[in-house]
Amino acid sequence: MNTIAFLFLAYQVLILFYFLALNAGYTVVTMLGFLLIKRSSDATPDLERLDDVASLSNLRPISVMVPCFNEGTIAIETVRNVLRLNYPQFEILVINDGSTDNTFELLRDTFELVQIDRPPKKLLETEPVRGVWRSRIEPNLWLIDKDNGGKADALNCGLLYSSYPLFCAVDGDSLLEADALLRMGHQFMLDRDLIAAGGAVRVLNGCTVEDAQIKEVRAPSSILANIQIAEYLRGFMAGRVAFDAIDSLLIISGAFGIFRKDLVLAISGFRKTVGEDMDLVLRLHRYCVDNGIPYAVRYVPEPVCWTQVPSDLFSLLGQRNRWQRGLVDCLWHNRVMMLNPKYGNAGMIGMPYFLVVELLGPLIEFIGYAGFIAFLFMKRLDPLYVQLFFVASVGWGMWLNAAAVMLDNFTLHRYARIRDSYKIALLGTFEYLGYRQLLTVERLIGTFQIWRKNWGVIKRESITSKKAEPAK
Amino acid sequence: MDAFRSLTFPIVSVWLLHTLLVFFAVSLLVVFVGLGVHKNSVLRRERRHAENRERERDVIRAIAAGDSRGFTSVSDLQHAFSLVDALHDCNITDPQEEKRIYDALASTPIELLLRDAIRSKDWGLRFKSMTAIHDLAWPVFFNELLEHVANEDNLRVKCSGLYACSGVLDTPEQFLKLYDTTDAIEQLTTGFTESVFRTGLKRLVRYAEPDAIAQVLDTCLQRPLSPRLASLILSIGKEHLHTLGPKIVACARARPQRNIVISSMRALYLMGLSDPIIVESLSSDDPVTQVAAIRCSPFCADAPDKLVGLMTSRSFDVRYAAAITLLTFGAQGTELLDTVRTGFDDPYARNMAAFALAME
Numbered sequence: 001m002n003t004i005a006f007l008f009l010a011y012q013v014l015i016l017f018y019f020l021a022l023n024a025g026y027t028v029v030t031m032l033g034f035l036l037i038k039r040s041s042d043a044t045p046d047l048e049r050l051d052d053v054a055s056l057s058n059l060r061p062i063s064v065m066v067p068c069f070n071e072g073t074i075a076i077e078t079v080r081n082v083l084r085l086n087y088p089q090f091e092i093l094v095i096n097d098g099s100t101d102n103t104f105e106l107l108r109d110t111f112e113l114v115q116i117d118r119p120p121k122k123l124l125e126t127e128p129v130r131g132v133w134r135s136r137i138e139p140n141l142w143l144i145d146k147d148n149g150g151k152a153d154a155l156n157c158g159l160l161y162s163s164y165p166l167f168c169a170v171d172g173d174s175l176l177e178a179d180a181l182l183r184m185g186h187q188f189m190l191d192r193d194l195i196a197a198g199g200a201v202r203v204l205n206g207c208t209v210e211d212a213q214i215k216e217v218r219a220p221s222s223i224l225a226n227i228q229i230a231e232y233l234r235g236f237m238a239g240r241v242a243f244d245a246i247d248s249l250l251i252i253s254g255a256f257g258i259f260r261k262d263l264v265l266a267i268s269g270f271r272k273t274v275g276e277d278m279d280l281v282l283r284l285h286r287y288c289v290d291n292g293i294p295y296a297v298r299y300v301p302e303p304v305c306w307t308q309v310p311s312d313l314f315s316l317l318g319q320r321n322r323w324q325r326g327l328v329d330c331l332w333h334n335r336v337m338m339l340n341p342k343y344g345n346a347g348m349i350g351m352p353y354f355l356v357v358e359l360l361g362p363l364i365e366f367i368g369y370a371g372f373i374a375f376l377f378m379k380r381l382d383p384l385y386v387q388l389f390f391v392a393s394v395g396w397g398m399w400l401n402a403a404a405v406m407l408d409n410f411t412l413h414r415y416a417r418i419r420d421s422y423k424i425a426l427l428g429t430f431e432y433l434g435y436r437q438l439l440t441v442e443r444l445i446g447t448f449q450i451w452r453k454n455w456g457v458i459k460r461e462s463i464t465s466k467k468a469e470p471a472k
Numbered sequence: 473m474d475a476f477r478s479l480t481f482p483i484v485s486v487w488l489l490h491t492l493l494v495f496f497a498v499s500l501l502v503v504f505v506g507l508g509v510h511k512n513s514v515l516r517r518e519r520r521h522a523e524n525r526e527r528e529r530d531v532i533r534a535i536a537a538g539d540s541r542g543f544t545s546v547s548d549l550q551h552a553f554s555l556v557d558a559l560h561d562c563n564i565t566d567p568q569e570e571k572r573i574y575d576a577l578a579s580t581p582i583e584l585l586l587r588d589a590i591r592s593k594d595w596g597l598r599f600k601s602m603t604a605i606h607d608l609a610w611p612v613f614f615n616e617l618l619e620h621v622a623n624e625d626n627l628r629v630k631c632s633g634l635y636a637c638s639g640v641l642d643t644p645e646q647f648l649k650l651y652d653t654t655d656a657i658e659q660l661t662t663g664f665t666e667s668v669f670r671t672g673l674k675r676l677v678r679y680a681e682p683d684a685i686a687q688v689l690d691t692c693l694q695r696p697l698s699p700r701l702a703s704l705i706l707s708i709g710k711e712h713l714h715t716l717g718p719k720i721v722a723c724a725r726a727r728p729q730r731n732i733v734i735s736s737m738r739a740l741y742l743m744g745l746s747d748p749i750i751v752e753s754l755s756s757d758d759p760v761t762q763v764a765a766i767r768c769s770p771f772c773a774d775a776p777d778k779l780v781g782l783m784t785s786r787s788f789d790v791r792y793a794a795a796i797t798l799l800t801f802g803a804q805g806t807e808l809l810d811t812v813r814t815g816f817d818d819p820y821a822r823n824m825a826a827f828a829l830a831m832e
Contacts, residue, residue, distance in 0.1 A: 020488075039596055045603060053635070057667030058706065114830045117823040118788055136831055163789070189663040190631050384485050391492050399496045406503040410510055418511055422504070 008375065012385045015368040016392055022357065023396040026234070030400060033238025034407040036245050037301045041411060044302055050182055054088060059185040061089035062258065063162035064170055067154035068107075069097045071172040076110050078172050080212040083138055087181040090168075091140045093158045098127070098148025112136040113143050120160035124269045126153050132161065151254070152270035159269055162261060169277075171255040173308050175204060175214060180303035184258050187300055195260045195295045196284055198252030199303035200237055202414065203229045207306060214306055219420035223427050224316065227435050228309040230428025234404035237301060244299040248350030250285070251278040252297070256305030263287065263295075271333070274454075275326020282334040285346045301412065317442045324446030327359055332450075362443040368393070369437055397436065398429035517550075524554035525561070532562045535576045536569035542576040549589055549601075552582045556604040574610055583612060590617070590633075595626045602632040606639035609675075614640050618653055627659055634660075638671035642679040644688035647672050651692050655700045662703045669707035677711065686715055693723045701727075702735040709739025717745045724749060734764040741768035754778045759787040766793040776801055776808055783812050783821040791820060795828035806832060 045053065064082050068075045075094065082092050096104045107113065113133035120129060127149035135141035146157050155169055166188060170176060180199055188194050205228075206220030220226060236253065243249045252259075254277035267283045270276045281297060288295040310316040331338075331354060338355065340347040372389060375381045405425040408414070415421050524545075531543060546552055564570050577583070586608075589601030605613050614637060621633040634657075637650055650672055654665050676685050692704055705723065708716050717740060724736035737750050751772050753765035766782065769775035775797075782794040798805035812825035 049603065053667050056670045058663040058703070060661075060663055114827060116792075116827045117820070118792075134827075134831070189661050189667075190628060192659050192661045384489070388485055388489050391489055391496075395496055396492065399500060402500055403503055406507050409507055413514070418508065421507065425504075 008380050009382070011371060012375075012382065012389075015364075015371065016385065016388055018364050018368065019389070019392040019396070022361070023392060023400060025357070026400050027396075027403075029242040030234055030238040030404050030407070032245070033241040034404075034411050036241045037237070038411045040241075040301060044183075045186075050179065050186060051086070053186065053189075054086075054182055057189060059088055059182075060166050060188055061091075061164040062087065062181060062185065063091050063093055063158070063164045063167040063261070064181070065093045065095060065155055065158035065162065065167055066170050066172055067095045067097055067151050067158065068099060068103055068172040069148065069151075069154075070099045070101045071103050072101055073106065074173050075103050076106055077209075077212045078170070078174065079107070079111070079141065081175045082170065083141065084178060084213065085176060085181045086178050087185060089164075090181065091142060091163060092138075093161055094141070094143045095154040095158045096143060096145045097150070097154040098146060104143075104145055107143055108133065111138055111141055111143075113141075118161065120157070122160075123265055124156045124160060126157040126160065129157065150272055152272045152276040155276070156269040159261060159265060165261055166258055167261050167264070168256070168258045169254060170305070171307060174201075174255045175209065175212065175306045176256065177304045177306070178213065180256070180305060183303035184300060187298060188258065191296060191298075193294045193296045194298060195263050195288065195293075196252055196257060196281060197298045197300050198240070198249075198257040199305055200301050201232065201253045201255045201305050201307050203232055204306040204308045205311060217414050217416065217420075219415065219423045219427075222311060223430055224313065224435075225309055225311060226424050226427035227431045228316075229424050230401040230405050230431060232309075233408045234401060237408065238404060240299040241301060243350060243353075244297075246345050246349060247296075248345035248348075248353075249297050249299055250281055250346060250350040250354060252281050252299070253277060253305075255307045256303075259284075263293075273326060273329045273333070274322050275330045278326060279330045279333060282330055282337065285343060286334060286337060289343050304414075313438075317439070320439050320442050321446035321449065324359075324362070324443040325450050325452060327354065328447055328450045331355060331359060359447065362440045362447065365393075365437075365440045366444050369440070394432040397432040401425070401428040401431055404428075521550070521554050521557075524551055525558045528555045528558035529561055532558055532564070532573060535572055536562070536564055536566070538572070543580045543582075546580045546582050546585075549585050552585045553600070553604055555582065556607045560607045577608075577610065582608075583610075586613070587616065590620055595629050598624075598626075598629045599632050602629065602636040606632075606636040609639050611640050611642045614642075614646055618649060621653060621657075630657065631660070631664055634664075634668050635671065638668040639675065641672055641675050644676060644680050644684045647676055648688050648691060651695070651700070651704065655695065655698055662699050665700050665703040666707050666710075669704050670711055673707055673711045673713070677713075682715065685713070686719075689713070689716055690719055693719055697727055697729065697732070699731070702731040705732065705735040705739050709735075709742040712743050714743050714745070717743060717747070721747050721749055730758060730761055734761060737764055737768040741771065744771060746771040746773070751775065751778060754782065759785075759790050762787070762790050763793045766790065766797050769797060770800055776804060780808050780812060783824060784816065784818045791824045795824045796831075799828055799832060 064085075066075070066078055066082065071078070079092060079094060094107060096107065113135055115131050115133050118132040127147040130145045130147065133143040133145065142161065144157055144161055146154070149157075159167065168181065168184070184197055184199060187197050203220070203225060204214075205222070205225040206218045207214050208216035208218065219229070240249060240251070257277065259280070263284060264280065267287045271279050271283070273279050284295070284297065287293070310319055331351070337343045337347040338351045372381070402425040405421055405428055409418075409421040415424070527545070528543070531541075535542065543555065546555055559573070564573060586601050586605055589597050590605070592598050592601070602617070605617065617633055617637045617640065621630055621637060624630040624633055634650070634654060641647055641650060650668065654660060654668055689704070689708065693701070695701065701723075705720055708720060720736045720739050724733050733749070733753060737753060740747050740750065750765050750768050751774060753761050754769065754775075756762050756765065762782070762785070766779060769779065779794040779798050782790055785791050785794070795809065798809050801808075806829065809825045809828050812821050813829060816822050816825070
């Protein structure tokens with residue numbers, strides 16, 4: 001009996017310590033991240049000066065690749081958005097990945113595409129290409145129409161047709177800020193060793209879109225979208241800046257990243273996995289270390305890509321399930337890096353972090369929540385433990401989200417109206433009141449579904465209208 | 473068991489609980505209130521900067537016009553930055569007016585403030601002050617800046633310093649020093665060095681004699697082969713220093729490396745010049761050189777016929793560049809493309825010609 005009581009207590013202490021350690025870690029990363037963002041934005045030339053530099057220097061040309069699968073009119077808006085980017089020399093390669101809707105016809109008619117007999121460079125294997133088209137009205141716009149093979153296959157196909165030394169992968173449902181490419185190109189101009197850089201990904205829902213450009217940044221009305229904004233700010237912005245600072249950035253979002261093409265071709269392009277973005281960065285780390293190539297992988301918080309987040313719970317769960325499956329696959333495929341000092345901080349800090357916090361985290365959290373409920377019914381919970389558990393897991397998490405939103409406003413000032421920041425900060429705290437627990441379960445399910453390779457369907461709203469906020 | 477329990481509950485736990493609760497409540501309050509205060513202070517600072525900038529613009533215009541009152545209000549670095557922005561806005565180009573401005577600046581603490589700032593331990597401030605020095609374009613900073621660049625550890629600040637040097641130089645000797653310093657820093661990209669060289673060349677064109685410029689650039693072109701040389705050649709082309717055309721060709725002939733030849737052809741093209749080296753490169757074995765030559769060939773008299781021949785190339789890039797360039801020759805190019813489309817046996821050439829004609 002005494003042993004059982006001891007085990008109950010030990011369990012409670014362990015779970016409590018996990019949450020305390022997790023949230024303490026998140027807190028340090030968030031604070032450090034925003035401190036670094038502030039420092040970096042202080043030392044970033046303003047747009048006027050960036051334009052001066054761009055007009056004088058030879059910025060490396062970029063191939064912007066937009067893979068599309070059944071995007072419909074959203075693809076048109078994305079292409080229009082990319083066409084308006086402020087960058088001296090770039091080409092756009094839209095890869096129609098065997099869409100079964102009218103995406104191809106819409107693109108062909110809107111941009112007056114003319115077919116050209118263009119052979120691919122035979123460097124990678126991809127699904128067969130049906131035809132290559134170039135626009136009459138936009139000389140730098142190409143369309144590659146191919147059989148369906150998934151996002152990684154579409155990007156590999158784009159690589160075979162791209163002409164420039166850098167390529168940028170943009171999701172078909174995202175909008176880039178007009179100066180996003182310029183800011184990224186500037187980084188590649190300053191740092192010769194830079195092989196990959198990711199920009200900030202922010203939530204499009206709620207913003208006003210006019211003529212394929214973000215006109216006004218606003219908080220959305222749906223709680224789900226607001227929670228995701230807080231989540232993006234904490235995890236994808238502050239977190240990535242902190243990992244960048246210690247040279248252990250292992251992921252560049254598939255929505256917006258720029259890579260050196262020669263190195264990506266050297267590692268046989270994108271691997272067919274649902275986590276192709278993280279996998280690419282991990283394999284680039286490995287390739288450069290194994291071959292003694294000096295390199296840097298950076299996160300740049302200023303150039304922004306605005307992306308639609310799922311506006312319904314079903315799509316959100318599907319997305320997180322896929323992310324988790326991708327994570328498991330990437331970590332397994334690149335397991336040689338785990339705790340391997342040869343790979344520096346990427347192997348010694350980045351990989352263990354992803355294993356313990358991102359991969360095993362849902363399992364530990366699930367055990368914590370499930371055990372909490374079970375013990376509650378068994379009346380084996382110490383009341384003090386209950387209070388501490390709530391403060392350490394829920395209270396601290398809510399605090400973190402609110403702090404991240406506020407710090408974002410302190411440093412980058414994207415939300416012009418202060419009430420938008422307050423709204424996101426307040427609604428973001430709801431993450432820990434059901435949302436996170438639900439995602440924990442879905443991620444746990446995803447962990448055990450690694451055989452599934454499908455992307456699932458995410459319901460998207462059109463961004464052609466003036467306002468991009470999805471229907472509630 | 474009891475010992476374990478007494479260790480964890482309740483003293484440590486209660487302390488932890490209370491500490492966390494107080495911390496959350498206080499910090500959230502601080503952050504929420506702080507955001508409002510911070511927003512206000514940012515707005516105030518921006519407003520003050522805008523006001524100072526506008527006021528200094530008036531003063532600058534007055535001084536440029538001959539007013540002898542001078543700058544009286546520069547007391548801190550923030551105000552110095554406002555003054556620099558105002559100077560940038562006014563875009564003073566007349567040498568006499570510029571001299572009056574610099575004379576007036578000499579009686580302010582701005583030089584000392586910026587010198588202190590570039591020695592700061594805060595790299596963000598060093599970066600910002602070097603950007604300001606670039607905008608100020610005051611030659612007094614050149615030597616000290618160049619020294620800082622050589623000793624700077626932070627690559628971003630180093631680049632900013634080099635760029636600032638290029639924006640303040642005013643003699644050919646300084647340009648030569650800048651070239652050698654840039655050449656010695658291996659980490660720099662060719663794209664960035666081009667912005668440094670072009671800014672420096674713009675300054676030289678304004679302040680130095682053409683013969684002295686030609687002489688110093690000729691000296692640079694004789695320097696050992698390095699990626700900087702290609703950047704310099706391209707910069708000369710982009711700045712339209714036509715008199716250096718023959719020297720660029722001589723450099724490319726003496727060092728027929730791919731990047732030097734391509735940069736030379738592009739420089740010639742940008743200056744609207746033609747040279748046999750372009751037509752010769754159309755027959756190169758290297759498709760990259762061929763494509764570059766095709767794009768630089770519009771000023772070459774015998775280019776159209778050569779381009780028609782290239783329509784049968786095995787390389788798609790060469791065929792494509794040839795077809796698109798032929799389109800730039802107007803009716804003559806269209807006619808030649810039509811000839812290829814209807815009269816050539818090579819199906820690739822015919823397809824490319826048909827595509828180019830559809831693009832017209």
